[in-house]
Amino acid sequence: MSTYIPHTSTELQEMLNVIGVKTIDELFAEIPNNLRLNKDLDIPCGMSELEMTRELTSLSEINKTVDKNVCFLGGGAYDHIIPAAIDHLLLRGDFFTAYTPYQPEVSQGTLQCIYEYQSLICSLTGMDQTNASLYEGATANVEAIKMAEAQTGRKKVILLDTINPAYRKVIKTINGAQDTEIITLSFEDGVCDVTKLARAIDDKTAAVIVQYPNFFGCLEDIENIAKMAHEAGALCIVCANPIALAILEAPGNLGADIVTGEGQPLGVPLSFGGPYIGFLAAKKALLRKMPGRIVGKTLDIDGKQGFVLTLQAREQHIRREKAGSNICSNQALVALNTTIYMSLMGAEGLKEVALHCFQKAHYMKSELAKIEKLTVPFTSSFFHEMVIKVPNADSVLKRMEEKGIFAGIALEKYYPNLKDCILLAVTEKRTKSEIDDYCKYLGEALK
Amino acid sequence: MTEPLLFELDKKGRRGYALPKLDVPTVDPADHIPTKFLRKQLNMPSLSELETVRHFTRLSRMNHSVDVGFYPLGSCTMKYNPKVNENIARLPGFANIHPHQNANSVQGALKLLKTTEKYLAELTGMDAITLQPAAGAHGELTGLLIIKAYHNKKGNNKKKILIPDSGHGTNPASCTMVGYEVVNIKSDNRGCIDIEDLKANITQDVAGLMITNPNTLGLFDENIGELASLVHSVDGLLYYDGANFNAIMGWTRPGDMGFDVVHLNLHKTFSTPHGGGGPGSGPVGVKAHLKEFLPTPFIIEENNTYSLKNENDDTIGAVLGSLGNFSVIVKALAYMMYNGKEGLKAASAYAVLNANYMMKKLKDTYYVPYDRFCKHEFVISGKTFAKHGVKTLDIAKRLLDFGYHSPTIYFPLIVEEAMMFEPTETESKDTLDGFIDVMEKIAKEAVENSDLLKNAPVTTPVRRLDEATAARKPDINFYRKP
Incomplete structure (x- = not known):
């Protein structure tokens, strides 16, 4: 029996006596015999902590990591520097073994952290309010679309196809199942084709969704797109990279009604895709349409400052089938992770991270431009991610991986017309010599 | 004990982290980005590393947690979160792999x-x-999308999902999200689904029945076989909400009971930490006839090599931008490996033992509306204290003064002044006895000096909070005061 069960055999006997049964089996008596599992589970026997650790460690060592290789992969998850202090704080049992702050008097730690998270996200996005966080980037957009539909009473949304294809797929699955009409617009020179957008927006449009910077790293003119949306009575949802927002103007100041995004860049480990954190911030008028938990500041009966879950009348446990969303939890520990990150970095540090990303990416672009047979298909301004085109991209990526470089994402599987195109990201963690090596090996691979 | 807000600790010029020196030629963003897109102002506090560490450490001490004490929150399965699993999830080979890496470079993760x-x-x-799926509610949504895809493919004209009145709030909310109408089914006097009411509602437009078994009263519905036949007779599907799976692991299986779709909460039954409200993980299981509808990508195993299959004709699509909450899944597998088949079965056995022991002991002082063996949790009612002006809320708050977390209160909705306790298997008899003593003491206080309850808690970092003002004038963002 596992050591996680503390009962001694004497205690077991005493407890059975109190209950008035002879064996634990009797407590399962009402399960009809034909439904009982009258065999052993086909799962191996238990093992010691040491054996389990050894087995899983060997399994982990089969994976190639971003530490032993050099990572230029982006596309929604980025290899940023993570300050050491974060994990030490996250590993405090008081944080990670607590649950939803249902009893606020003994959950002030979690609640205040969420209030701080909310304030920081609002500041970063330039919005009035946010919730306590959502699962991750893709589902944050799903919720934003539902908000826009509820607010406008319309069921059509316009997605630019410069939005992360993984997000678009999730939107199609979940919003599509709720009869949302989804229009996807193709790009021009890596960004929104404004003529097509003007034709697509009409008085049935609930929202236009744009990514900032977009999936290709290019900067969309969100101010103009928001203006076009508003003229038709639609909302503008901007899906933003939180690190980029340290040097890019806040979407809230450029006309966005809802700002969503993936919070992973704010100090969250890559962990093969999760857990990450979706943020969703909105203008004041949308407060009652916002899904998920929200923490508010208040006073206790002695007049002391404290925090509570608030505006719960919107949520599923009160409204059941009439709730706007089925969201029950948030990503509290990951929200804490990003809050500690922002606290350590501060405004200056965050700006510096963004500037280093920007400068290293621009250095890399100028070095790549020297490589023969390599072209850069898009001319728009970019932040830290860019698209390059090389002959036989798949085999080039394979050769680069043999050199220990994760050189980028082949785009053809998402965009059939972008054959041989590669999306690559440069974070502050990359060094000049890593960038130079990339260019050197790529040049060799193309010879 | 009040901790200043981060923003009140701000001192411009302080830094909590230093980046490596920039080693490439600098370029000015203003030369590359149109002015209107350049950030003018960013408000964010500046703290040193030590100040940051102290701030969050002090805040952590204002939380109750499993590591600090008993947490009998019903339907939440607040069991011990093994420390070693945190180490495993942080192994570089798991924590430092990118979701866009080629399948051949992540064979360990896929395996x-x-x-x-x-x-x-x-x-x-x-x-x-x-x-x-990233959480239980997300699993429900996924499962219901699968049910809908199944009916759509068969050309079934289905409109309704049946849900017992004891169901979790997420159940009906998830149904609405996929466009199904919810029909509530009554419970009988044994706390189980009222078969007659179910029969009356079994019509051709029923898409499925969504239940937990044991239900939120902690009671196992022994009629499950008949319920399944009834629903299947109109080609409806049975959905199993796995929130209460810790009651039956290794004893019976939803698949054997007749369920077609199941979700599990890895953060409950499989010991992954709740993290203050997340992240969780809500895997969904289906019977063979629904396999084609599962979200993509699928992980394919061939000759001990793993790959991803991205497309499939009948798939519902994708419900998350990645393969799942990977590091949560790592912890759950570590838990299953450590416990093994016998340990997992024992976990449910002792969870049920602990719940029955507590219920039996509390029955002398508290009203137990359904007096029969429970599974991993049970519900009592605080209504007998109404004559002393005491509510369930007061009992819950008084428990905080004794260093315990309260049970789940006012749920399920079908029990007046409900208190729902789930002790879990990782709690010792000593802990349960200590808690039972306090519950008895509180019952006595309720009669003799009810103010102790009505004024509780008094020993916590803050006392009862003004929730009404918080909702009326929401202060939810430091930078925009109401």
Whole structure:
């Protein structure tokens, strides 16, 4: 029996006596015999902590990591520097073994952290309010679309196809199942084709969704797109990279009604895709349409400052089938992770991270431009991610991986017309010599 | 004890982290980005590393947690979160891999996911599992999308999902999200589904029945076989909400009971930490006839090599931007490996033992509306104290003064002044006895000096909070005061 069960055999006997049964089996008596599992589970026997650790460690060592290789992969998850202090704080049992702050008097730690998270996200996005966080980037957009539909009473949304294809797929699955009409617009020179957008927006449009910077790293003119949306009575949802927002103007100041995004860049480990954190911030008028938990500041009966879950009348446990969303939890520990990150970095540090990303990416672009047979298909301004085109991209990526470089994402599987195109990201963690090596090996691979 | 807000600790010029020196030629963003897109102002506090560490450490001490004390929150399964699992999830080979890496560079991760799928399929008696859903409610949504896809493909004209009145709030909310109408089914006097009411509602437009078993009263519905036949007779599907799976692991399986779709909460039954409200993980299992509808990508195993299959004709699509909450899944697999088949079965056995022991002991002082063996949790009612002006809320608050977390209160909705206790198997008899003593003491206080309850808590970092003002004038963002 596992050591996680503390009962001694004497205690077991005493407890059975109190209950008035002879064996634990009797407590399962009402399960009809034909439904009982009258065999052993086909799962191996238990093992010691040491054996389990050894087995899983060997399994982990089969994976190639971003530490032993050099990572230029982006596309929604980025290899940023993570300050050491974060994990030490996250590993405090008081944080990670607590649950939803249902009893606020003994959950002030979690609640205040969420209030701080909310304030920081609002500041970063330039919005009035946010919730306590959502699962991750893709589902944050799903919720934003539902908000826009509820607010406008319309069921059509316009997605630019410069939005992360993984997000678009999730939107199609979940919003599509709720009869949302989804229009996807193709790009021009890596960004929104404004003529097509003007034709697509009409008085049935609930929202236009744009990514900032977009999936290709290019900067969309969100101010103009928001203006076009508003003229038709639609909302503008901007899906933003939180690190980029340290040097890019806040979407809230450029006309966005809802700002969503993936919070992973704010100090969250890559962990093969999760857990990450979706943020969703909105203008004041949308407060009652916002899904998920929200923490508010208040006073206790002695007049002391404290925090509570608030505006719960919107949520599923009160409204059941009439709730706007089925969201029950948030990503509290990951929200804490990003809050500690922002606290350590501060405004200056965050700006510096963004500037280093920007400068290293621009250095890399100028070095790549020297490589023969390599072209850069898009001319728009970019932040830290860019698209390059090389002959036989798949085999080039394979050769680069043999050199220990994760050189980028082949785009053809998402965009059939972008054959041989590669999306690559440069974070502050990359060094000049890593960038130079990339260019050197790529040049060799193309010879 | 009040901790200043981060923003009140701000001192411009302080830094909590230093980046390596920039080693490439600098370029000015203003030369590359149109002015209107350049940030003018960013408000964010500046703290040193030590100040940051102290701030969050002090805040952590204002939380109750499993590591600090008993947390009998019903339907939440607040069991011990093994420390070693945190180490495993942080192994560089798991924490430092990128979701866009080629399948050949993440064979260990894919094998881990496939192994988890196999174990969960075996535990639930299902044929295939997706690990994509990020939480229980997200699993419900996924399961219902699968049910809808099944009916759509068959051309079934289905409109309704039946849900017992004891169901979790997420159940009806998830149904609405996929466009199903919810029909509430009554409970009978044994706390189980009222078969007659179910029969009366079984019509051709029923898409399915969504239940937990044991239900939120902690009671096992022994009529489950008949319920399944009734729903299947109109080609409806049975959905198993796995929030209460910790009651039956290794004893019976949803697949054997007749369920077609199951979700599990890895953060409950499989010991992954709740993290203050997340992240969780809500895998979904289905029977063979629904396998084609699972979200993509699928993990394919061939000759001990793993790959991803991205497309499939009948798939509902994708419900998450990645393969799932990977590091949560790592912890759940570590838990299953450590416990093994006998340990998992024992976990449910002792969870049920602890709940029955507590219920039996509390029955002398508190009203137990359904007096029969429970599974992993049970519900009592605080209504007998109404004559002393005491509510369930007051009992819950008084428990905080004794260093315990309260049970789940006012749920399920079908029990007046409900208190729902789930002790879990990792709590010792000593802990339960200490808690039972306090519950008896509180019952006595309620009669003799009810003010102790009405004024509680008094020993906590803050006392009862003004929730009405918080909702009326929401202060939810430091930078925009109401």
